[in-house]
Amino acid sequence: MTFIAGPEDHVVIVGGGFSGTLLAINLMRHGGPRATLIERRSRQLARGVAYSAAHPSHLLNVRAGNMSALPDDPDHFVRWLETRGEGDRKTFVPRTTYGAYLREMLDAVVTRSEGRLSLAQGEVCSIDLVARGGVSVGMADGSRIAADSAVLALGNLPPHTPPELIPEDLPPGRYSADPWASDIGEGLGPDDTVVLVGTGLTAIDAALLLDARGFAGQILAVSRRGLSPRRHVDGAPPARVLDKPQGDLSAIVRHIRARAGADGWRAAVDELRPVTQMLWAAAPTPQRARFLRHARPYWDVHRHRLAPTVADRVDALVTSGTLSFAAGKIVSATTAGGAVDLTWRPRGEDAPIVTRAARIVNCTGPQGDLLRSDEPLIRHLIADGVIRPDPLRLGVDVDSQSRAIGRNGVVEQRLHCIGPMTRGGLWEVVAVPDIRQQSWDLARRLSNAQWVGGEGL
Structure with a gap:
């Protein structure tokens, strides 16, 4: 029998980023169960890493017209922008602006919920299934929250350190695990080289941040294939849309x-x-x-493409010789005085290259291998057999209704998971259009909502 929370039930949502925030908002819009939204970092509430760590120069990679948080109100974000004179449906707005939009929407829903939606700050360390029904959520401070069900909205796991790099063997400050850290350009001069491990969107963010912070040295971005994101193009002919899948x-x-x-x-x-x-x-x-x-x-x-103005900035950095992309494999990293000699082998070549780096920044992007995570909650849930990795180690194994699948292949009715950590089952669930639909669908199931539409905002 499928568990469906009634209007008097209590759902705990672990993670107050984009996915968790939208789920909480939609639960209230559907007149669903009481909810507690827990986020361990107050500045990331409603914003998550994507919108809280952004520099003002970081723009959304999608035009505003497709960035509404509500699938039943596609112009919601556009109206919000136009009311404030900050753009229209064709605008690629700053990610910080989108974060403000999400936080304002959450605050409004909390105010109107009359206590049915509460916000909590803290770290969840455990979720235990209670024999008589429901779940018990354990916090790092020793407190516990009783609920009928829980939803994991964990966002992305931080990138793993490449195995060829051993940070503790490198001079202090030469390796940065956080590509969005505001200090990645500090202490560097015009004769220095920064190596970005990765050439995707994360590397673009890091390069733009270094440029915005006034770094005047060289930036080398390296990945296995050396592929970098393409730009959005206006006026291109529309692609042919397949009516149905053709083959496997x-x-x-x-x-x-x-x-x-x-x-x-x-x-x-x-x-x-x-x-x-x-x-x-x-x-x-x-x-x-x-x-x-x-x-x-x-x-x-x-x-996942770049806004035209961002692509122009990247092109300018490449043209000036400040930024370069390369295809290759890292071989080793050794201390060289106060810097790091990074040895890497260009793709298709036998002879390695040594680049002296003043800083190496991990831009490999988010990962999903639960078995390599140090997160206390993930380790607890795996040890208890309540969740398991999906077969390709992309995230949490879930069924078609976003319910977690445990160690023995049993679907757990009281534990759901949404957002990027469900990519193993859905693949395309990292962008706003996909997550907003997933959170909407789950909110309807948990609210036992049989009608279409939601309360306006």
Whole structure:
């Protein structure tokens, strides 16, 4: 029997970033159960890492017209922007602005909820299933919260340190695990080189942050293939949209390559967007693994694009010689005086290159391997067998209703998971359009809502 929370039940949402905030908002809009939204870092409430750590120069990668937090009100964000004179539906707005939008919306819902939605700050260390029903949520301060069910909205796990880098063996301050740290450019001069490990969106953020902080040295971004995100293009012909999936995921990989050769990767990726989750769900694990090996790098750089003004800034940095991208594999990192000699091998070559780096920044992007996580809550849930990694180690294994699947393959009715940590089951669940739909769907199930629409904001 499927567990559905009634209007007097209590749901604890662990994680107050984008996913958790939208779930809480939608629960209230649907007249659903009482909810407690827990976030361990107050500045990240409603904003998460993506919108709280952003520099004003960091822009959304999607135009405002597709960034409404509410699937039933697609112009909600545009109206909010226009009321404040900060843009229109075609604008790529600063991520800090979007964070303010989310926080304002959450605050308004809390005020109108009459106590049904409460906010709590603290770190959740455990979630225990209670024999008589419900869950008991343990906090780092020793307190506990009783609830009928819990939802993991953990966002992304921080990137793993590349195995070739051993931070404790390097001089202090030469390795940065946080690409959005405001001090990644401090203590550096115009003759220094910063190496960014990774060439995707995270590396772009780090390069722009270094530039904004006045760094005048060299920036080298290195990844296995050296692929960097493409720009959004105005006026391009629309991609052909597939009416239904054509073949299995392996056939789709071949299709993407053929379409990319004829019409470009952008068209090949765009036309599959409406059916991506359907294709992924239908594919067995070996096919998914082949997709990740052969198509994912190209998919990512064409799927998650840069705002034109951001792309212009990146191009200017490349043209000036400040920023360069390279394809290669890191071999080792050794101390060289007060700096680091980073040895890496260019793709397709045998001879390695040594780059003297004043700082190395981990820009490999978010990870999802639960078994490599040091998070106390994740370690507790895995040890208890309540959750398990998905077969490809992309995140938490869930069923089609976002319910966690435990060690023995049993679906846990009292524990759900939403957001990027469910990418193993959905693949496309990292962008706003996907997460807002997922949080909407789960809120309706938990609220036993059988109608379409929600309370206006």
